[in-house]
Every structure is written in structure tokens, then in C-alpha cells.
Amino acid sequence: MIADEDALGWESTAAADAYRGRDMRLAEALIFPAVLERLAGSSGPGRLALDIGCGTGAVAALLAGTGAWTVQGLDPSADMLDIARADRPHPRVSYRLFDGRGLDWLADASVDAAVCCLVYCTDPDDDRLAGLTAEIRRVLRPGAPYVLADLNPAATGVAFSTLRNGEPDTVYGDGDTVATRLRLRDGSTMTSTTYYRSLDRYRSLLTGAGFPSPDVDLPTLPADGSANGAPAETGTAPYMILTTHA
Numbered sequence: 001m002i003a004d005e006d007a008l009g010w011e012s013t014a015a016a017d018a019y020r021g022r023d024m025r026l027a028e029a030l031i032f033p034a035v036l037e038r039l040a041g042s043s044g045p046g047r048l049a050l051d052i053g054c055g056t057g058a059v060a061a062l063l064a065g066t067g068a069w070t071v072q073g074l075d076p077s078a079d080m081l082d083i084a085r086a087d088r089p090h091p092r093v094s095y096r097l098f099d100g101r102g103l104d105w106l107a108d109a110s111v112d113a114a115v116c117c118l119v120y121c122t123d124p125d126d127d128r129l130a131g132l133t134a135e136i137r138r139v140l141r142p143g144a145p146y147v148l149a150d151l152n153p154a155a156t157g158v159a160f161s162t163l164r165n166g167e168p169d170t171v172y173g174d175g176d177t178v179a180t181r182l183r184l185r186d187g188s189t190m191t192s193t194t195y196y197r198s199l200d201r202y203r204s205l206l207t208g209a210g211f212p213s214p215d216v217d218l219p220t221l222p223a224d225g226s227a228n229g230a231p232a233e234t235g236t237a238p239y240m241i242l243t244t245h246a
């Protein structure tokens with residue numbers, strides 16, 4: 001077990017500094033292609049996408065790099081945004097501090113797509129997430145996609161190549177605190193605090209905000225046939241990708 005006091009809270013400067021050096025291979029292979037695919041039908045020059053909880057800006061830069069999106073990257077952590085501005089500046093991305101709930105500078109039905117990647121798991125406050133989800137629904141144009149990618153709640157305790165979310169042989173319930181270990185590029189590990197929510201809880205956050213029940217994808221990597229044993233991510237999905245539309 002990891003003691004709570006050893007795990008980093010996401011609002012801390014230490015979490016932002018450590019997260020800057022995370023090993024992104026699994027997210028790049030399993031989340032990023034799915035995000036691009038789900039948004040492809042809505043893209044076009046000048047179209048506006050939100051990267052909500054953009055952290056260090058990886059998804060915002062990915063979307064802007066396609067040439068098909070103007071992006072607002074939004075986060076309540078000034079430390080994360082400082083890193084995003086330094087590491088991933090882009091002429092079509094603006095990074096903005098917000099309170100994690102309200103999108104009051106955006107008019108109703110003025111946004112063409114929204115992505116929220118590995119964010120709900122870091123916020124303990126269900127009311128704030130319910131408010132944020134309702135705001136996302138408000139600002140999206142009718143029919144615009146909302147892609148919510150997060151840790152797969154059915155994969156707690158599984159040792160993936162770059163992460164382990166919680167302890168093996170432990171059953172978690174909605175609201176439980178989970179210690180999540182992330183591999184960093186230098187081979188060390190950061191341990192952060194996340195909050196367990198079941199897939200049903202995610203579904204009800206979306207439907208409670210007026211979205212239709214989402215499509216659920218659980219992507220895995222193909223086995224490469226290596227003799228050393230297949231990594232866990234070839235059999236179990238580390239992440240879930242929920243896609244719905246306003």
C-alpha cells in the first residue's frame with residue numbers, strides 16, 4: 001500500500017513538475033489516435049475545440065498540429081499551464097486558467113468539439129464535475145462530439161508498462177482515493193492521488209448533464225509475439241474512451 005501522504009495532489013507544483021516528465025507511450029498509442037478519429041468528422045479550418053484539463057498541453061498540441069483545429073487548453077492549475085506554454089506553444093492554441101467548472105466566456109453552442117483526457121479521475125468533487133459537464137454540453141454545438149478519456153475503472157491494480165492505478169486484489173468503490181503510479185521517462189515513478197469512479201458513475205455524469213449515454217471503447221495494444229511475455233496492455237485496456245455528442 002502507498003500511504004496517502006506519499007501521493008501527490010494534482011493542484012501541487014510538484015505534481016505538475018513530475019507530470020512534465022511522464023512516459024506518454026501508452027497514452028500516445030491508445031488515447032491520441034482515438035481522440036483524432038472521434039473528432040475527425042467535425043474538424044475544419046477555424047473550428048474550435050476545447051482541451052479541458054489540458055495539463056501540460058499534449059492533447060491541445062496534438063489537435064492544433066493537425067491544422068484542422070483552433071484550440072483552447074483550459075486548466076485550473078497555473079503550474080500545469082506554465083509548462084504547457086513553455087513546452088507546447090502553438091499559434092492555434094491559447095492556454096487559459098479557469099475554475100474547473102464554469103465556461104462563462106463561451107457562448108451557448110459556440111464550440112465544435114471538446115476533449116477531456118485523464119481529468120475526472122483527478123478531481124474528487126462530483127458536484128464540480130457535474131457542473132463542468134453541464135457547461136461542456138451548453139457550449140457545444142448540437143451534434144458536436146465530447147470525448148472523455150480516462151483510466152479504465154475495470155483495470156485497477158493491473159501493472160501496465162507505464163502505469164498502475166491502485167493496488168492489486170483491492171476492490172474500489174465510487175469516491176475512493178486511489179494511489180496511481182506513473183512511469184516517468186527517466187525510469188523513475190511518480191505517485192499521484194486519483195479518485196475511483198465506476199463506468200456507471202461516468203455514464204450518469206454525462207447523462208445527468210443532458211448528453212446521450214456514451215459509446216465506450218476499451219483499446220488494447222496488439223501482441224507483438226515476443227518471447228518475453230506480452231505486456232498487460234495487450235490483454236487489458238489501461239484507458240477507456242467515452243464518446244458522446246451534444
Ligand SMILES: C[S@@+](CC[C@H](N)C(=O)[O-])C[C@H]1O[C@@H](n2cnc3c(N)ncnc32)[C@H](O)[C@@H]1O
Pocket residue numbers: 010011052053054055056057058059074075076077080099100101116117118119122123128129132
Ligand atoms: C492527469 S492530468 C491530465 C492532463 C492532460 N489532459 C493529459 O492528458 O496529459 C489532470 C489535469 O486535470 C486538471 N484538473 C483537475 N480537475 C479539473 C477540473 N475540474 N476541470 C479541469 N481540469 C481539471 C489538473 O489540474 C491536471 O492538469
